Amino acid sequence: MTAPLRLVALETSPPAFSTEAAASMAREIFGVDGTAHPLYGERDQNFRIKTASGPGIIFKILGPNEDPGSVEFQTEALGHIAMMDPTLPVPRVRRTVSGEAYTRITDERGVPHIVRALNFQPGRVMDGVQPSPALLRHAGSTLARLNLALGNFFHPAAGQRIVWDLRRIVDLRPSAKLIDDAETRKLIEAVLDRFIAFLPDLSRLRHQMVHNDLHPGNMLVDDDATQITGLLDFGDMIHAPLLFDVAVTAAETVGEMPPLDYAAQIVAGYNAVLPLRDEEFPALFEAIIARHALAATIHAWRRHNDPAGAEKLGALSALGAPAIDAHLSAGRDAVVAKFRAAAAAKPGVTNLAERRFHALGRGLELSYQEPLHLVRGEGVFLYTPDGTRYLDAYNNVPSVGHGNRKVAQAIARQMETLCTNTRYLHESIVDYAERLTATMPDGLDTCLFVNSGSEANDAAYRIAKIVTGKTGAIVMEHAYHGVTDVVAALSPYYGPFAQPLATFVQTLPSPDTGADPAEAARRAIAALQASGHGVAMLLIDSAFVSNGIVNVPEGWFAAVAEEVRKAGGLVVGDEVQSGFGRLGDEFWGFATHGVEPDLVTLGKPMANGHPTGAVVARRELLKTFTDKIDFFSTFGGNPVSAAAALATLEELQSRDLQGNARATGQKLREGIAVLNHPALGEVRGKGLMVGVQVNGNAALAKGIANAMRRNRVLIGTEGPQGNVLKIRPPLPFGAEHVEIFVEALRASLD
Structure with a gap:
């Protein structure tokens, strides 16, 4: 039986020179006098030439079918890597005594072979070492450095049709029928078909030169097995999706831990040096299981056509079905989430809670009895x-949604372009103000931008005092409106730190107590007037969150608002929690109560987490304020905040x-x-x-x-x-x- 197509490295046919002949050639061709010790090679015959002093060389006799262009490709690539990152532990080409990168010899049958040499790299092969998380991360980071060094390199031979290129699965798919075990064959065929269907998505990812074979057998480690000291065998290099390199290392690095844990550590190390793109995480899952399926298929072909070549592939093939099962049982979404979280996490973080207490103090509350360490959000x-x-x-x-891409991209684009204050002309803040006020009732048409809901409520109180000439404020019992000194006084929130009410503040009972709203408002107004403060404003959170998210009787808010306006006060709708469509029936919480405020305050969800706040006011009210107060916020309404808020509003509206x-x-x-x-x-x-x-x-x-x-x-x-x-x-x-x-x-x- 033959392969469907001629692919490099499908058939293995390494030469068979004696150790004596290898030692003699090394001495004559490269001027290195030593003893020859055989090493494994899939297609080449490899020897380490040990010398009396010095590290010696790796002497390579290539198979008769190897292309000289491939040798030149490797030679130029290794030289380029050494130039781009001199400390990367890659082999250095040893030239012949006449200064050539390689030469040719013939065997006893007259068949020509290319011979070449590399300087020997000290260390022990990682294969067989029980890798620690630190070693796995170092392997990932070293691979990333290699990819960075190869990022601006190309060679025509990089298009070689090599069997270990995952894109050749299309050619090898018929050979999967040679897998003997029926259940394994069914699993492998399903993964191969899955990857063939995935190929169009693969073509849209980042491509560059990749090693394509950096498994533990091609990596050297130090004596303590904590660092990678050598990267070997560049014979499978191709121009391909960048993530192929991560997939090979992640798939074939094994030990006592579950395979997903090894892969996650490699991803963490890699991403710390060369960040993976969002679309590469799910592709990595597909590539890892496809690599296992490919190895099992090649092994099956070799068992039937090249038994000697199959022998060395047996251990890798045996990993395939269990590793694929582990990935599929966990599910792509969960595995991708694990990879993303590993990429986002900082390695070596220990005792984070204690470090936090030391750096931030113990007064900053943590949610839950078992504090939660979060590194990423999605949706x-x-x-x-x-x-x-x-x-x-x-x-x-x-x-x-967490990690909303449109908002993040809007922030990044604007931050790369311009971020300054609102004393200069800029389109984005005007665009947003127009889009925002279009969602409000007629008359609420002018915006004052700040950085948070707390600042918005603080500004609203200042506006109300200037407009009305009064200082009194009415809020709900247990209300919460923010953290500035004045707004904290407007927030008689429950808890051990509750303070006596300030003299300029009066409260209303919760709507679920059954108290008459108009009568309660009149009592609060009378108290403020009696104390000489009068009524500047009513500040209401339309969702009544701190009251327990109560169901509000129809007309309750409107009745209170009417009494406040009779007393000359402004009605302020705090939409920090209830606005932007959260209550479902209306875009703004105050509309669910049939009330049109004089001022509306915004914060929290306004820009999906970017610190942004605003007061939306009736034009004449804001004019009265700004005629008397030179109000300016350095960061309020800056172009980046405006871009984030605009992208958030577009997402809210376009996705309903x-x-x-x-x-x-x-x-x-x-x-x-x-x-x-x-x-x-x-x-x-x-x-x-x-x-x-x-x-x-x-x-x-x-x-x-x-x-x-x-x-x-x-x-x-x-x-x-x-x-x-x-x-x-x-x-x-x-x-x-x-x-x-x-x-x-x-x-x-x-």
Whole structure:
């Protein structure tokens, strides 16, 4: 039986010269006098020539079918690598006594062979060494350095049709039928077919010169097995997708740990030097399993056609089916997530919590009894350094999803171009202001940009004081509006650090207490007037989050707003948590209450995590303020922030994430209610702002949240007594995520 096509390295036919002949040729051709010791070679006959002093050389007698162009290719490549990165441990070409990179000899039958030599590299072969994580990362980083050095090199021979090129799977596919075991054959054929279908995607990835064979048998390590000291055998170099090199090393580095753990460490080391692109992570999964399938297929062909050549490939072929099973059982998404997390993690991070306490102080709270170390986010999921995936049902800041590519690209493009302040003309801030105010009621048409929701609420209070000439403010009991000194006074939040109300602040009871809203507003107004402050503003979070995400009686907010306006105060809608479509029915939370504020404050999700905030005002109000106050924020509304906010708004609108919040929020509340568990009470909220009353104290609510964390779903707690589960995921949260959430909650309650 013959191969479907003539491919380099399919048939192995190394020469068979004696050690005495090799030693003699080394002495005569290269001037190196020593004893010859045979080494393995798939297509070449290799010897180490040991000398009485010095490291000696590797003497190579090439097979009769080897192309001189391939030898020239390797010679030039090694010279280029040495020039680009002189410290890379690659072989150095040893020239003949006449100064040539190679020459020719003939065997006893008159068949010509190319002979060449390389300086010997000290170290022991990594194959057989139990690799530590540090060694694996060093292997990855060394490979990345090699790829960087080869990035600007090309040679015509790089197009050789070599059997170990994964793209040749198309040619080798018929040979898979030679695999004897039926189950293994079925598995290998399925992976080969899978990779053939993947080839169009592969062609769109980064291509360059790659080693294509950097497995442990072609790497040398130091005596302690902590460092790579040598990279060997450049005979399989080709121009191919860059990730082929990562795939080979990741696939063929094995030991006592699961194969995925080895691969993740190699990816971590590689990415620290040469970052992989987003689209290369899933391609890496496909290439790794394809490499195993290719090895099994070549082994099967050789067993039938080249038994001597098959012998050395047996151990690698035996890895194939178990390694493929490990990858497929874990699933591509999980493996890719593990690789991404490994790439994002900083190696060697230990005692991170203690380091954090030392650097940041112990007063900065950590979520959960078992603090969570996160290194990457994607969509509605977050990942730890080992690739463990958590469903994020808590973080409302990345409103259009963690790692949103369009937002990230907008930030990067603008940062590379210009980032300055708003005292210069620039289109992006004007574009965003126009797009933003178009979503607001008529009259809310002018923007003041700052950097956070706290700053926005601080600015809103300043505007209200200037416009009204009063200083009093009305907020909700247990309200939270931010962290500046003034805004903290407007935030009588629950907890051990709650302070007595400032004299310029009055509060309203929560809407779920049944208190008459108009009467409560009149009492607060009277108190402010009696103290001489008067009423400057009413500041309301439209989702009533810190009150426990309560269901608000129809007309409640409007009744309070009417009384405040009668007293001459402004109505300020704090949309930091409730805005941008989160409540589903309306784009802005205040609209769900039938109220049109005088000022609207924005922050958190406005730019998907980029620090951005704003006050949207009626034009005449902002003019009154700026006529009297020279207000300026250095970073507020800078071009990068504007680009991030604009990309976020475009994502919200083009993907109809408001509609998704409405539909998915309904499914989520229904799914929680169906559990009908005695620990859970009323399920409240709108869209993807959900509160679940816990029939117990704060400790029970915290216990449920910690159990959810152990079940890989993240939520928080809220409310005056801390006994409300707070659920406010990124807005791409869909029906499939509701199922994960509900099952995790069921398990946590049990």
